Every structure is written in C-alpha cells, then in structure tokens.
Amino acid sequence: MIKVINVNVRNIYLGMLTVILASFMLVACSTSSSNEISEKNEREKDSLVLAIGSEPTDGFDPTTGWGRYGSPLFQSTLLTLDRHFNVQYDLAVAYEVSPDGLDWTVQIRDDVKFSDGESLTIDDVIFTFETAKNSHSVVDLHNLKKMEKLDSYTVKFTLEKPQSTFLYILTMLGIVPEHAYSEKYNENPIGSGPYKLVQWDKGQQLIVEENPYYYGKKSPFKKLTFLFLSEYSAFLAAKAGQVDIVAVPPHLAKEDISGMKLLALDSVDNRGIMLPFVKPTFDSVKGVEIGHEVTSDVAIRKALNVFINREQLVEDVLEGFGTPAFSVADKLPWWNEETVFEDGNLEEAEKILIDGGWSKNADGIFEKDGVEASFTLVYPANDQTRQSLAIAFKQMVKQIGIDVKTEGKSRSEIEEIMHTTPVLMGWGSHDPIEMYHLYHSEYRGQGYSNANYYENVKVDQYMEQAITATTQEEANQFWKKAQWDGETGFSALGDAPWVWLVNLQHVYFINENLNIGEQKIQPHGHGWPITEFISDWTWEE
Amino acid sequence: MKSTFQMDSQNTIHRKRLLLKIIGLLFFFFIFVLSGFLIGEEQIEANLSEKNLSPSLVHLFGTDWLGRDMFMRTLKGLNLSFQVGLLASSISAVLALTLSLLASKSRLLDYIVTILIDLFLSIPHLVALILIAFVLGGGIKGIVVGIALTHWPTLTRVLRAEIMQIKSAEYVQLSKKLGKSRMWIVKHHFIPHLIPQLFVGFVLLFPHAILHESAITFLGFGLSPEQPAIGIILSESMKYLSTGMWWLVLFPGISLIAMVAIFDALGNNLRKFINRE
Numbered sequence: 001m002i003k004v005i006n007v008n009v010r011n012i013y014l015g016m017l018t019v020i021l022a023s024f025m026l027v028a029c030s031t032s033s034s035n036e037i038s039e040k041n042e043r044e045k046d047s048l049v050l051a052i053g054s055e056p057t058d059g060f061d062p063t064t065g066w067g068r069y070g071s072p073l074f075q076s077t078l079l080t081l082d083r084h085f086n087v088q089y090d091l092a093v094a095y096e097v098s099p100d101g102l103d104w105t106v107q108i109r110d111d112v113k114f115s116d117g118e119s120l121t122i123d124d125v126i127f128t129f130e131t132a133k134n135s136h137s138v139v140d141l142h143n144l145k146k147m148e149k150l151d152s153y154t155v156k157f158t159l160e161k162p163q164s165t166f167l168y169i170l171t172m173l174g175i176v177p178e179h180a181y182s183e184k185y186n187e188n189p190i191g192s193g194p195y196k197l198v199q200w201d202k203g204q205q206l207i208v209e210e211n212p213y214y215y216g217k218k219s220p221f222k223k224l225t226f227l228f229l230s231e232y233s234a235f236l237a238a239k240a241g242q243v244d245i246v247a248v249p250p251h252l253a254k255e256d257i258s259g260m261k262l263l264a265l266d267s268v269d270n271r272g273i274m275l276p277f278v279k280p281t282f283d284s285v286k287g288v289e290i291g292h293e294v295t296s297d298v299a300i301r302k303a304l305n306v307f308i309n310r311e312q313l314v315e316d317v318l319e320g321f322g323t324p325a326f327s328v329a330d331k332l333p334w335w336n337e338e339t340v341f342e343d344g345n346l347e348e349a350e351k352i353l354i355d356g357g358w359s360k361n362a363d364g365i366f367e368k369d370g371v372e373a374s375f376t377l378v379y380p381a382n383d384q385t386r387q388s389l390a391i392a393f394k395q396m397v398k399q400i401g402i403d404v405k406t407e408g409k410s411r412s413e414i415e416e417i418m419h420t421t422p423v424l425m426g427w428g429s430h431d432p433i434e435m436y437h438l439y440h441s442e443y444r445g446q447g448y449s450n451a452n453y454y455e456n457v458k459v460d461q462y463m464e465q466a467i468t469a470t471t472q473e474e475a476n477q478f479w480k481k482a483q484w485d486g487e488t489g490f491s492a493l494g495d496a497p498w499v500w501l502v503n504l505q506h507v508y509f510i511n512e513n514l515n516i517g518e519q520k521i522q523p524h525g526h527g528w529p530i531t532e533f534i535s536d537w538t539w540e541e
Numbered sequence: 542m543k544s545t546f547q548m549d550s551q552n553t554i555h556r557k558r559l560l561l562k563i564i565g566l567l568f569f570f571f572i573f574v575l576s577g578f579l580i581g582e583e584q585i586e587a588n589l590s591e592k593n594l595s596p597s598l599v600h601l602f603g604t605d606w607l608g609r610d611m612f613m614r615t616l617k618g619l620n621l622s623f624q625v626g627l628l629a630s631s632i633s634a635v636l637a638l639t640l641s642l643l644a645s646k647s648r649l650l651d652y653i654v655t656i657l658i659d660l661f662l663s664i665p666h667l668v669a670l671i672l673i674a675f676v677l678g679g680g681i682k683g684i685v686v687g688i689a690l691t692h693w694p695t696l697t698r699v700l701r702a703e704i705m706q707i708k709s710a711e712y713v714q715l716s717k718k719l720g721k722s723r724m725w726i727v728k729h730h731f732i733p734h735l736i737p738q739l740f741v742g743f744v745l746l747f748p749h750a751i752l753h754e755s756a757i758t759f760l761g762f763g764l765s766p767e768q769p770a771i772g773i774i775l776s777e778s779m780k781y782l783s784t785g786m787w788w789l790v791l792f793p794g795i796s797l798i799a800m801v802a803i804f805d806a807l808g809n810n811l812r813k814f815i816n817r818e
Contacts, residue, residue, distance in 0.1 A: 232783045251606055255784060316589040381766050384780070388607055391587045391767060408765040410679070 045539040047223035051234035052247040052508070054528055055203070055226075059186025062174035063132035065139055066186070068429075070522075070529030073208070074115075075174025075191030076216070078106055078125070079167070081430060083520050083533075085333045087167065087472070090216070091120070091175060091192070101162030101470045106170070107154045113213035114177045115196035122155050127178040129157070139173060140433070162468040164475040168431035194219060194535060203228060217535040224534075244511040245530070249385070250321040253507045260509040265530070267522035268332060268428035270325045271389055272500035273377065275301050275422050277452040283419070286445050290419040290453050294375050297368070299356020300402070304499045305492035306352060307400050308393065309344030314502050317388045321507050325500040327483060327491055331521055333472075334432040334479035339491035349400055366401045374403035378417065379424040381408030386424045389501060393424075418451045428503070428524035432479050436463050439482070439490040439497070454497040459490050506530070513541050559814045566807045573800055577620020584613045585769055596788050603788040606781065611774075615793045618771040619800050625684055626750040632689035633750075634696060634743040638735065641700035642727060645708060654701065658694040666691045670753055674762045681764065684757055688750045696742040700735055707734055737815040744808035748801040755797060771797045 060066045062075050071080075078092040089095075094107045112120040126147045133141040143163050148156040159166060180190045189197055194216060195208040206226040210218065229237060231249055238246040238257050246260075253262060276292035283290045294300055310324030324343070329335045358366040358373060366373035377394065379386040387408060394404040414423055425448065427434060437449035441460050444453045459482050466478035483491040490497060506522050508530065517536045522529045588608035596603040602611035644654035661669070669691045674683035707713055713730050721729075758764055758772030766773055771793060778789035 232780060235783055251781070252784060316592075382761065384766075384777070387766055391607055392589060395587060395589075406767055408767060413678070 046221055047225070048221050048244045048514070049225045049227060049242065050245045050531075051227040051229050051237055051243045052245060052528070052530060053228065053231065053234065054247075054525060055206070055228040056528075060189040060197070061186035062172075062176060062191075063128060063135050063139060064137040064186070066189075067174045067528075068138065068172045069525040071532040072174035072191070072193055073195050073528070073531055074189040074193045074197060074211075075176060076112075076193045077172060077174055078108065078170045081168075081171050081520070083518055085430070085520070087171070091125075092170075095170070097470055099470060101164070101468060102159050104157040104159070104166060104170075105150070105154065106157070109215065110153050112192050112215050114180070114190050114192050115211040115213060116177070116180060116190050117213060118177060118179060120175065120177070120192050122149055122151075122153055124175055124178050125155055127181070128173065128175045131176065131181070132173060139169070141169065162470065164467055164469045164472065165431055165433040165436075167472065168433065172431070195224065219535045219537060220539060221534070221537065224531075238509055244514055246509050247530075248507050248509060250317075250319045250504075250507060253321055254319060257509050259512055261512050263508045263510050263516070264321050264505040265508070265519050265522050266323060266331070267503055267506050267524075268328075268330055268430075269426065269504045269506065269522060269524045270328060270330070270428045270500060271386060271424060271426045271502050271504065272325060272328070272498045273304075273393070273422050274418070274425050274452050274498055275304075275496075276420060277454045277495070277497045280420070283445060283453075288419055288445065290445065292375060292420055292422070293371055294373055295422055297356060298495065299352050299358060300373060301496040301499070302492065303349040303352045303356075303400070304397060304402065305496050306341070306343060306345050307349035308396060308499060308501065310501060312344065312396075313389065313392055317385065317392050318502060318504065321505040322502045323505070325503045327500055328427050328435060328438060328498070329429075329432065330503055332430070332432075334435070334466075334476045336480035336483040336489075336491065339484050339489075339493055341493065346400060353400075360401055364401050365403050372403060373401065374405075375422055376405045376407055377422050377424060378407050378409050378414055380414060381410055385504070386426070390424050393501065415447075418448070419445060419453065423451070426524060430520075430523050432466070432475070435479060435482065435490075436467065439463065452497050454490065454495065456488060456490065456495055458485070458488050459495075462489075513539050515540055556814065559810055563807065563810050563814065566803055566810065569803050570800075570807065573616075573796075573803065574620055574623040577616045577618075577623070580613050580617050580620075585609055585617055593786065595786075596792070602792040603786075605777070605786075605789055611789060611792060614769045614774060615771070615796050617769040618774055618793065619796060621768070621770050622751045622754050622797075622800070625681065625688070625754045626747050629685045629688035629750045629754075630692065630743050630746040632685070633692040633746055634739055636689065636693040637696035637700055637742070638739060640693065640697045641704055641735075642731065644697075644701050645704045645731070646723075651701075654697065658698055661691065661694045666749075666753060667756060670757055671760070671762055674757055679762055679764070683762070684754055684764070687757070688753055691753075692746050692749055696739075696746065699738060699742060703735060703738055704731055707731060741808060741812045741815060744804065744811055747808070748804045751797075751801055751804070 056066055058064055058066065060074055062072050066072055067075065077090050079095065080088050080090045082088050091108045091112060092106050093109055096105045097103070108122060108125065114120055126149060129141065129144065129147060132139040133144055143160050145158045145160045148158070150156055174191060174193065176185065177190050187200065192214070194211055194214045196211045197206070198209050199207040205228060208224050210222045227234070227237065227243065234243070234246050235248055235252050237243050238260060241259060253264070275295040276290065277296060278291040279296045280289070280291040280293055314320060314322040314324060326340045327335060353366055358368045361367040361372070377390050379390040390406040394406050397404055427438065437443050439450060439454055439459055440463055441455040443450040444455065445451065462478045462482035462485070466475045466482065469475035469478060481489070483489045484493045488494045510516065515538045516530070517533060519530065520532065586609070590608065591604050592606050592608040594600055594604040600610050600612060602615055604610055640654050644651040670687040673687035673690055677683035677686055707730060713726060716726050716730065754770070755772035755775065758770040759776045761776065764770050764773060766777070774793045775790060778793070781789050
C-alpha cells in the first residue's frame with residue numbers, strides 16, 4: 001500500500017516537472033506558439049482575443065456605473081440607442097410617458113432569462129433601479145420618486161420632476177438579477193446580456209462566453225478573451241499576431257501591423273479647456289477661491305476660440321486621428337450645428353481683443369488696465385495627449401499675444417485649483433444631461449461639473465425646459481437653444497466658457513478578416529464601447 | 542635615504558597625476574552641467590514642425606514627439622539634476638555633521654543617533670524617498686527633502702567614527718584638561734579634522750542623489766512632466782521605444798551615466814588626494 005502511494009507521489013512530481021518544463025518550452029518558442037494560436041483562430045473563427053485596455057476597476061455592476069459607456073455586455077438594458085441615436089427596444093417591448101412627463105410606463109419581454117437560467121421579471125427591473133438609486137454612485141436617480149409594479153411584466157416609474165433625460169438612464173442601466181445579487185456581484189455578474197463571465201484574472205485577462213439564454217441576435221463569436229495589457233505591450237502582442245483587436249494611442253497608429261487593418265472611430269471623446277468664468281472672488285458657501293482675472297473677460301475667451309486652429313491641433317498632436325471640436329456634444333442629436341465657425345482667424349481674434357479694450361504692450365502681449373493676458377493652463381500629469389495639447393495650445397496662442405504657461409498636476413492637485421485656473425479636461429457622453437452638469441448654474445463648483453462657475457439665466461431656462469420636455473425632439477430643440485439661440489448661449493458664439501479643441505478618434509488595429517460593421521459615434525472612454533454591436537461582427541476570409 | 546627620496550618623488554608624480562585627473566574631471570563637469578544654465582526656455586520649446594527627427598548635426602540627440610531638441614533638453618535636465626543633487630547633498634552633509642557632533646556629546650545621544658542611522662539604513666532608499674516626496678506633495682521640494690532625509694546615514698556613520706577617534710586623541714584630552722569649552726574643542730579640533738571627510742562624503746553623495754532624483758521622477762512622483770528632468774525624459778521615451786525611436790532613450794541615458802560616472806571618479810580621486818596628506 002505504502003509503496004503504491006509513493007509511486008503516486010513520484011508521479012505527481014514527475015507531472016509537475018513536465019508542466020514546468022513545458023511552460024519553459026512555451027516561453028522559449030513563443031513565436032511558434034503564437035502562430036498556433038492564430039491558426040486555431042482561423043480554423044474555428046468563433047473566438048476572439050481583444051486587447052482594448054480599460055479594465056473596470058469597480059467591476060461589472062451596472063448599479064454603480066458599469067456599462068454607462070457603450071454596452072454592459074453581461075447585462076441588457078430596457079432600451080438602446082441605435083447607430084443614429086434613435087431609441088430602440090431591448091428588454092422593453094413598449095414604453096409610454098404621461099403628458100406631464102412624470103409617469104414612465106415600461107413593459108418588458110416575457111421570454112427573457114438570465115445567464116443562470118432564471119427568468120427575468122419586472123421585480124428584477126425594480127430591484128435594479130432601487131439598488132442603483134440607493135448606491136449614490138454615478139448613476140443619478142435622485143429624481144426617481146417611486147416604482148409601481150402594474151403586472152409581472154410592466155412597471156410604472158414616477159418621477160419627482162419631469163426629466164426627459166430619464167430615457168437615457170433606461171438605455172444605460174443594465175438589469176441585474178434580484179436572486180443573484182450580492183456584495184460580490186461586481187466580480188461575478190449574472191445578466192441577460194449576450195455574454196457571461198467565465199473567468200476574471202484581475203489585471204490580466206477576462207474570459208467571457210456566449211450566454212446560451214440570450215434573447216437577441218447572437219454573435220458568431222462564442223468566446224472572447226480580453227487582455228489587460230499596457231498600451232505598448234498590447235501593441236507588441238498585436239505585432240506578434242496574438243490579438244484580433246488592439247486599441248492604440250494615436251502615435252502608434254502610423255505603424256504597420258501585418259495581417260491587421262487600421263480602424264479609426266469618430267467619437268465625442270473630446271478635449272477642451274475649461275476657463276474660469278467669474279472675476280477672482282471667494283465662494284463662502286463652498287469655502288474656496290474661485291475665478292480668474294484674465295479668463296473672466298469674455299473677449300479673451302472668444303478670441304481664444306476664434307484664433308485656435310483646431311485642424312492643425314488634430315494634425316500636430318493627434319497625427320490626424322481626430323476631428324475639430326466646437327462643443328461638448330459634436331454630432332449628437334442634441335448638438336446645435338450653428339455653433340461651428342471658422343477658426344484659426346487671427347484678424348478676427350485681434351479685433352475681438354481690441355474691441356474688448358485690450359492692447360499690445362512692448363513685449364507683444366495683450367494688456368488691459370495693467371493686467372497682462374496671461375494664465376497657467378493645467379493638465380493631468382499622467383496624460384500625454386493632454387500634455388501635448390496643452391503645449392501646442394500654449395505655442396499657438398503665443399502668436400496672437402496671449403501668454404500661457406503649462407503645468408502638469410495630479411488629479412487631487414487639480415481638484416484644489418480648478419475653480420481658479422484653466423484646466424484641460426475631457427468629456428463626451430451619450431446623455432445630454434452632461435451639458436446640464438457642465439453649464440447649469442445649479443452645478444457651479446460641484447466637483448468637475450461647471451468648475452468654471454458659469455452662469456447664464458437664459459441658458460439655465462432653456463436647459464430646464466429641455467429637461468422637462470416630454471418628447472426627445474422637443475428636448476433636443478431646447479438643448480440646441482441653450483447652446484446658441486441667435487443671441488446668447490453657452491457655445492463659443494455666446495459666452496464661450498470653454499475652448500473646445502478636438503474630438504479624439506479611437507484608433508484600433510483589427511484583424512483583416514474581422515468585420516465589425518458601422519459604429520456609433522464613440523463616447524468618452526476607449527475600449528468597451530466598441531463591443532456594443534458585437535452581434536453584427538463577422539469573420540470573412 | 543635614496544629609497545625615501547624615490548618614494549617622495551613617486552608620490553609627487555602620483556599626486557600631480559591625481560590633480561590633473563581632478564582638474565580634467567572638473568572641466569568635463571563644468572561643460573556638462575553648467576552649459577545647462579545657458580539654455581533658455583526658447584531652445585527647449587516644442588516645435589511641432591520638427592517632431593520625431595532622428596539624430597543629425599542640427600539636432601545631435603534628435604527630437605521627440607513634440608519636436609523638442611533632445612540635446613538641449615538633456616543638458617537642461619542634467620543641470621536640473623545637478624541643482625537638485627547639490628541642494629540635497631548639501632542638506633544631507635549638514636545633517637550628517639550635526640548629528641555626528643551631537644552623537645559625540647553624550648552616551649544617550651550617541652545611542653539615539655546610532656538607532657536613527659540603523660533605522661534609516663534599514664529602509665530601502667527609494668521606498669523612503671517615495672513616501673517623503675508623496676507626503677510633501679511632489680515637486681522640487683518633495684524630491685530635495687526626500688533625498689536629503691535619506692542620504693545622510695552613511696556619511697553620519699563615517700563622521701561619528703572619526704569623531705570617536707579624535708575624541709580619545711591626546712591633544713583633545715589635553716585641551717579638555719586645560720579647561721577649554723566643548724564648543725572650542727569642536728571648533729578647533731573636530732571640525733578642521735572632519736572637513737576633508739565631509740567634503741569627500743559630500744561629493745560621493747552626489748551621484749546617489751542624482752540617480753535617485755532620476756529614479757523618482759521616472760516613477761512620476763516628482764516634477765511636472767514638461768520639465769526637462771532626466772527621469773521624466775527617460776520615462777517618456779520608454780513609450781516610444783516600441784516605435785523604434787531609440788535615440789530618445791539612448792543619449793539621455795548615456796549622458797546621465799556619464800555625469801554620474803564623472804562625479805564618482807571625481808569623488809574617488811579627491812579622496813585619494815586628500816587621504817595622502
């Protein structure tokens with residue numbers, strides 16, 4: 001007996017040794033193994049390896065914000081926005097808004113199951129919204145007064161105040177199962193989306209498989225592996241032929257990867273400069289210094305907007321992988337096209353400054369009442385694109401006689417000074433409420449929202465009307481008016497509290513044989529949004 | 542007689558050679574470091590029409606992704622490193638001197654100083670540095686204080702041993718018996734004796750300080766990224782290695798090593814020169 005056990009133990013050691021040796025061999029001839037992997041992919045064509053970064057540190061719980069950029073992948077939402085931002089049904093089969101905009105009645109499908117086989121009922125929907133409301137996370141549901149279960153597939157949401165943007169919450173909030181929800185849900189999501197989680201090695205990889213119970217159109221790819229690599233390792237992995245989709249920063253986009261094609265997706269992932277709107281003073285309510293002497297002058301803000309050559313910034317800094325930005329929501333349905341103007345205009349900008357009472361001093365810098373047109377532009381130190389933009393901006397505006405210094409700071413340092421100093425920020429959401437947060441006086445000094453203390457009564461009014469509108473068309477009309485109504489607005493034509501610079505393009509290399517079809521204008525955040533239309537992806541050799 | 546004479550002349554030749562070496566090294570050092578003072582903001586400005594150029598006669602070290610001349614940036618960076626190093630090592634040296642003198646005062650103080658030395662030596666420099674720089678909110682201040690506070694223990698140890706030796710010397714005992722005050726003894730016996738040690742120690746601290754400054758800015762705990770510090774240059778350049786822009790890393794890296802090597806050689810030669818006396 002003892003002898004047998006001994007032999008077994010020896011066998012185990014032998015086995016372990018073999019495994020270790022084999023793994024050495026694998027490392028040693030990694031090129032050949034990668035070829036094997038890609039050959040396998042071509043043969044089966046039902047699995048993909050993606051290195052698109054953006055590992056969600058908070059996990060995959062929609063009630064705390066997962067899935068608000070792009071699709072939640074594991075869960076599904078009541079409604080969705082199609083490629084042209086028209087509302088489509090997903091879990092819902094019908095929805096209705098009462099004329100006063102307070103009651104939203106939503107009826108859902110009766111044939112939906114979670115990936116564990118349990119049915120999805122209206123209780124799960126109510127549970128999801130309740131959990132999200134109580135989580136006090138980025139999912140803003142404070143306006144949701146109560147929910148009523150009308151029958152097992154119908155719910156009535158009642159709002160405190162009419163809110164047209166409630167619709168966008170319905171398109172972003174993935175439904176979680178009441179029976180399988182716990183503290184640990186974010187690491188072990190169960191949902192009704194196209195995929196289910198198989199394995200998540202934090203910081204390394206995420207493996208997902210097709211959800212057999214998914215009710216929507218099935219993707220031809222049954223298994224996806226997301227690798228969480230740094231930008232550069234991801235790029236090298238792509239060069240070695242180990243991944244099918246890789247996200248790359250603009251400066252790597254000029255490279256060639258054999259067997260892969262370049263894909264540049266337009267986005268509203270914008271970058272712009274927040275300019276403090278008020279004169280230097282002290283906000284005694286919040287207890288912070290606010291305002292900036294120079295940027296509180298509308299002539300300066302307008303001259304900067306008119307003078308900056310956005311096309312050139314795109315060329316110089318983004319290597320051409322971007323588009324000029326004129327607002328926070330370029331090309332979205334609530335964007336006012338009239339706010340686009342011809343930029344890079346020196347004469348016009350100088351005229352604005354001179355009309356505004358500024359004149360050039362001996363150093364060639366504009367001056368007014370002894371104050372030089374000069375400010376410090378702060379950017380997050382760890383973001384190289386923003387650094388480059390800041391430096392390019394500084395050099396550009398020097399030509400007109402405005403003196404800008406640039407400084408990189410950490411996020412916490414930026415939070416301390418952002419009410420008194422221009423900061424290079426990035427926004428871009430598929431929900432127009434973002435404009436409300438950025439430009440409504442109610443949000444003055446609320447964290448990063450309206451950090452410049454912008455205030456315009458007319459703009460506030462328009463945005464409130466947009467919020468209380470009962471149809472999307474009506475709401476969008478008011479959103480547009482808030483930007484520019486012909487006389488005033490928060491765009492560069494009006495008060496110009498921001499200088500919007502560029503919209504990034506999200507750049508990917510994808511396998512030549514992979515076709516991912518047309519994409520939506522991508523929101524802020526590189527990575528997950530690309531998976532939104534995965535059911536339409538095809539593999540063609 | 543003859544042999545002593547020979548030894549003497551050999552000695553002088555040796556010393557002359559050492560002196561020559563030191564002067565040569567100093568010369569290099571001046572070119573290297575002080576030229577940075579002559580470089581203004583304009584020469585290291587971004588120039589987007591000249592980005593990603595490989596090394597040429599116009600741009601000896603090439604240009605980076607913003608079209609900044611890497612040669613100028615490297616020199617400026619070395620200059621900055623030098624200033625940080627100078628300040629930090631001076632503070633360190635002063636700290637070391639003060640603590641070693643304190644240690645000579647009483648048994649208890651000696652005990653405390655020894656414990657402090659052991660304590661600081663037991664933490665890896667870089668870890669302590671990161672902690673201190675982080676607490677002070679980064680920037681030049683954080684780095685200087687961090688380096689100053691982490692580099693004094695070795696020098697303190699040397700000075701302390703030195704003082705213990707002098708303390709038991711007869712002439713010091715004699716001064717004591719003659720009723721000279723402690724301050725008088727420190728001023729007339731200890732300090733003159735410690736100065737050479739202190740100076741050599743200070744110069745030898747320098748390379749450490751510079752390397753640690755680069756290391757901490759490389760890790761991103763130090764300065765704003767547009768500042769031309771060597772560590773920042775290197776960490777930025779790492780990102781461009783995979784696109785084949787090797788010159789961004791190679792030349793600044795070599796320059797840093799060269800500067801550190803010059804300092805190290807300078808320190809070692811100085812020590813030899815002084816110890817001969």
